[in-house]
Amino acid sequence: MMKKITFYLLFTVFAFSSTWAQVNEDIKRKSQQNNQNNNSGGTTSNPTPSSPSNTNSYSNNDNQSIGSSCADACASGCINMGVSILTDIILGVNREYVNAVKDDKSYISHLDIDLNVGFLPNRYVVLLPHISGQYGVFSTDFRIYSNFERRLEKLDIYTTYDWQILGINFLSLDNVNARLSSGFLSEGFEGGTSYNEHMLSFQVYPSSALKFNTELRLTHDYENIWVRQEVNIRASYRLPITDSERTQFNLILGGLYARYYESVEVWTVSAGVGITFE
Secondary structure: OHHHHHHHHHHHHHHHHHHHOOHHHHHHHHHHHHHHHHHHHOOOOOOOOOOOOOHHHHHHHHHHHHHHHHHHHHHHHHHHHHHHHHHHHHHHHHHHHHHHOOOOHHHHEEEEEEEEEEEEOOOEEEEEEEEEEEEOOEEEEEEEEEEEEEOOOOEEEEEEEEEEEEEEEEEEOOOEEEEEEEEEEEEOOOOOOEEEEEEEEEEEOOOOOEEEEEEEEEEEOOOOOEEEEEEEEEEEEEEOOOOOOOEEEEEEEEEEEEEEOOOEEEEEEEEEEEEEEO
16 A cells, blocks of 8 residues: 555656756747747748839839838828827826825835745746836836756756836726836847737735735747746735835745746746835
């Protein structure tokens, strides 16, 4: 009986370890395959020279080119006008927001710096240093994702630099905040690539000392595949170690699930510390 129990236990541990083995190597390989697919998909055959008798085709092509240029110019002008109008609207909303909450500086501007350490026991450790700032309805967010995977012969590392360049807080209430932002993900290894990444995040404040944050990150190369799909959940508790209203020290607990190149899955539980300046 004990032999059977031992056998099934060892088999389960081996199967579990095999499922999560070599995630960093798999992600890098998928990244390189994706780059090769994009490069090979962009090649086209050389056009066949036209015979002199096809003069009408040249004139038709010229007319089509002129029409296309006019359409492009009109579209560009409309887009520029739309961007200008949208920018004025957003700046106006930001001014109104700042004036409305000017008595509470924490709603106007703050800077968060934290370090989270995630892990899957006996497989890998994830470091997530992170900094974010907000002014009015605008925000920016930068983090470094580094996965240190233990291998028999070496330590394998997969790193991305993730900058949400501009975010808009489209919902900001006393205890709820929602943000939509856009930026890029840059893979930090030889042969890695940069991609556009979007993030949707929600923050809930049940009390002045407790905050829950949920992030959804989506990265796509617009050619083949979802590069990364990630859900990150964190709970932050303000530590009572300072009397300052403008400086807060926080204890952070959370979890992360990510799927790379639609095939490689990574998940961790995490803990960390942070500091907030208001």
